[in-house]
Amino acid sequence: MEQLGLIADIGGTNARFALTPIRNIEAGGDLVLAESDLIAPTALNGAEYGTILEAIEAYLAGPAKDYPRPEHSVMAIACPTDQDQITMTNHTWAFKVSELKATLGFNTLKFINDYNALANAIPQLDENSLIKVGRGEAVKGKPIAVTGPGTGLGLAALAFSDVGPVTLETEGGHAHFAPTNHVEIDILSFLLTKYERVSNERLISGMGLENIYQALAAKAGNESQLTAPEISKAALDKSDALCEQALAHFCAICGSYAGDVALTIGAKGGVYITGGIIPRFIEYFKLSDFRARFEAKARLSGFVEDIPTFVVVAEQPGLLGSAAVLNHMLNHA
Incomplete structure (x- = not known):
């Protein structure tokens, strides 16, 4: 039996675990893993365990x-x-980490940021795990960027070298929000009454959709408060014009931000959108202004228009990315 390693993807609610095969990577070769290679994937409710040791x-x-x-x-x-x-x-x-490693009796125990795992999952995903939005083709060996709205807005990048991928962990989701039209200037002005500083995460996340809606509502003299699921539902069934506007602006702002990420990182290998929000309205997203705003970079539009954008719909990208990191780490120890 081939050697197995323990991998995990631990969030605020669930702690997901699995075993992964440890494979030999030939010099100059690529690691090949798939979600189907993961053994006994299991999600545990973190609230049921007093410590991470108990869960493991x-x-x-x-x-x-x-x-x-x-x-x-x-x-x-x-x-x-x-x-x-x-x-x-x-x-x-x-x-x-040192105490946990000793107690478990492991030879190796490494913790990585969740977006580090997501970035390392991308090279292992098949076409069924990705939905392409717009034009462009990924250039093999060029950097990729992984970002996307969820509870917050994470951002990581993956570059490639002769000794395997190199992960760039960032906090780019907290960079300043840059409005591109008068409506977005109004949204920014409203949010500056709530926050000392307005980052991209304040607009591109679950709370971000709510912030956009509140800003538009305030402009219209409407003081209603809706949650992100309520806003997206009303927008998709076309029962509330203000919700429709909020979701449209959300997708457009996400496009501008993703285009800025592509420029900043030089992500000729593609920009990959993760998180649990966008897959819920993927058909709407594909028809939104996301891609047009991604490419709307004036003098630099030519740089980004050939960069592809994908929405990640894999079931366990965090586990798969952790498995990839473990394999690369042990092969290049």
């Missing part, structure tokens, strides 16, 4: 009990991972 041991003693105990692990987690001490932002778990 529950997985190893349960869904993974019929397999040899792994010695190596990479875990993606939705919080900063640059220190030995990890304290989750949206969960009660807090721990030291």
